[in-house]
Amino acid sequence: MMIRTLSTLECTNMLMASRTGHLACAKDGQPYVVPFNYAYADSHLYAFSLLGKKIDWMRENPLVCAQVQERTQGRGWRSVIVEGRYEELPDRVGHKVLRDHAWAVLSKHTDWWEPGALKPVAPPVSDSLPHVFFRILVEQVSGREATE
């Protein structure tokens, strides 16, 4: 396998093309990582989540890391890592356009993974649950690609 570093443009293109990744936050030195769905726009990753550990921790410490990966030909792969900052977008008039856009983009994508919308309660009615809308400001981005 040959490994090369991706340019910032290549990283950004990959963030734009993808909808799923992993999001890590930290509290008192303990990291926590979960999968998440997002939509990229203007140097931010937009996402929704129910209230819970992840939101609690990011409210307390906004420093986060997101990682997005994809397979390429054969055993090849690409991976992008974002260091960023959590920003909550309250349900106010000023955020309505952004929220509607992100929601539309994310709900169009019928992904297997819906961690942001569901909690282990039965029956979960995701539409009726209050979602926290947030974004991650991409402060640093780096990436690698492996080809056979």
Add this chain to the structure above:
Amino acid sequence: MMIRTLSTLECTNMLMASRTGHLACAKDGQPYVVPFNYAYADSHLYAFSLLGKKIDWMRENPLVCAQVQERTQGRGWRSVIVEGRYEELPDRVGHKVLRDHAWAVLSKHTDWWEPGALKPVAPPVSDSLPHVFFRILVEQVSGREATE
């Protein structure tokens, strides 16, 4: 989708069955997450890595989080999250059996993802590079399953 909590036994079984996941560490409140290959044995995730940011950070702060996921039928999925502690296993006689076992298990698995073995240098000759051998002690484990 219906979500349920996995038992500790179910979580452990999934950790045993899988070989890839995401590993998060943290330094000064900043988390960092990367994909990794591992082999589970006796409440530990065994893994190799080249020296770099991840190892530097885990040496400084051994608190880590690992996440492993798999798809199930349809849009179903399972996800397990481990809170654990980094332990480096130096290349000494006492660790030889463990190291050989973990290396054998991990190299048998022809995974698309080889972050631990390769760095962006050309040409990377992974066999000749010194690998750090480490394990994550599983201190807490939790998991969820979604079924349609």
